[in-house]
Amino acid sequence: xxxxxxxxxxxxxxxxxxxxxxxxxxxxxxxxxxxxxxxxxxxxxxxxxxxxxxxxxxxxxxxxxxxxxxxxxxxxxxxxxxxxxxxxxxxxxxxxxxxxxxxxxxxxxxxxxxx
Amino acid sequence: xxxxxxxxxxxxxxxxxxxxxxxxxxxxxxxxxxxxxxxxxxxxxxxxxxxxxxxxxxxxxxxxxxxxxxxxxxxxxxxxxxxxxxxxxxxxxxxxxxxxxxxxxxxxxx
Numbered sequence: 001x002x003x004x005x006x007x008x009x010x011x012x013x014x015x016x017x018x019x020x021x022x023x024x025x026x027x028x029x030x031x032x033x034x035x036x037x038x039x040x041x042x043x044x045x046x047x048x049x050x051x052x053x054x055x056x057x058x059x060x061x062x063x064x065x066x067x068x069x070x071x072x073x074x075x076x077x078x079x080x081x082x083x084x085x086x087x088x089x090x091x092x093x094x095x096x097x098x099x100x101x102x103x104x105x106x107x108x109x110x111x112x113x114x115x
Numbered sequence: 116x117x118x119x120x121x122x123x124x125x126x127x128x129x130x131x132x133x134x135x136x137x138x139x140x141x142x143x144x145x146x147x148x149x150x151x152x153x154x155x156x157x158x159x160x161x162x163x164x165x166x167x168x169x170x171x172x173x174x175x176x177x178x179x180x181x182x183x184x185x186x187x188x189x190x191x192x193x194x195x196x197x198x199x200x201x202x203x204x205x206x207x208x209x210x211x212x213x214x215x216x217x218x219x220x221x222x223x224x225x
Contacts, residue, residue: 004157031211035215040217041217042119042121042203042215042216042217043158043205044215045212045214045215048211048212050211059214090157090158092157094211096211101146101163101165103148103160103163104158104160104213106157106158106159107157108156109155109156109157
């Protein structure tokens with residue numbers, strides 16, 4: 001079974017802090033994703049990576065950066081946290097496959113509160 | 116603006132009723148996936164559809180991909196409390212990056 005592990009279930013930080021969210025997958029997947037989930041907005045893609053050290057911006061990258069130094073680990077960084085970044089953050093991974101048949105496997109999420 | 120619009124946003128029904136959830140877009144997708152998410156957990160894939168007009172069944176759940184590959188529906192027959200959750204559709208153009216709908220929150224009352 002694929003396992004995607006996010007380092008924290010709940011996190012409380014202060015405005016202006018630098019925040020690191022960590023995600024590890026154990027199935028040698030090429031693709032990894034960071035989403036944020038807000039009520040009524042579904043999942044919005046922040047960044048994704050299709051290989052080590054490769055990254056692409058998603059739909060809402062402003063205020064975030066990512067790091068993928070090893071295939072199994074994908075980190076999301078909030079450079080200077082702001083209250084509008086309070087949200088549920090979900091990490092996912094998938095194989096690179098033909099015609100989008102490959103499922104995305106999600107972690108259980110990190111609920112981040114910025115005070 | 117959401118690329119994929121889901122309706123209804125909320126649905127509360129009695130056990131045994133049937134329901135349909137819709138996922139619509141003006142864009143053509145290469146494939147579309149449906150996920151279910153339960154509280155405190157990440158979404159879990161239910162099905163992937165790739166061919167226009169395709170119909171897939173998963174026990175009491177029937178998924179259909181529109182002929183033009185712009186829309187999809189999820190029909191649940193004889194809903195049970197265990198079907199309660201957030202249902203999300205997600206479409207892709209380029210096979211690796213998916214766009215998610217806003218979700219349908221289903222509550223099935225016993």
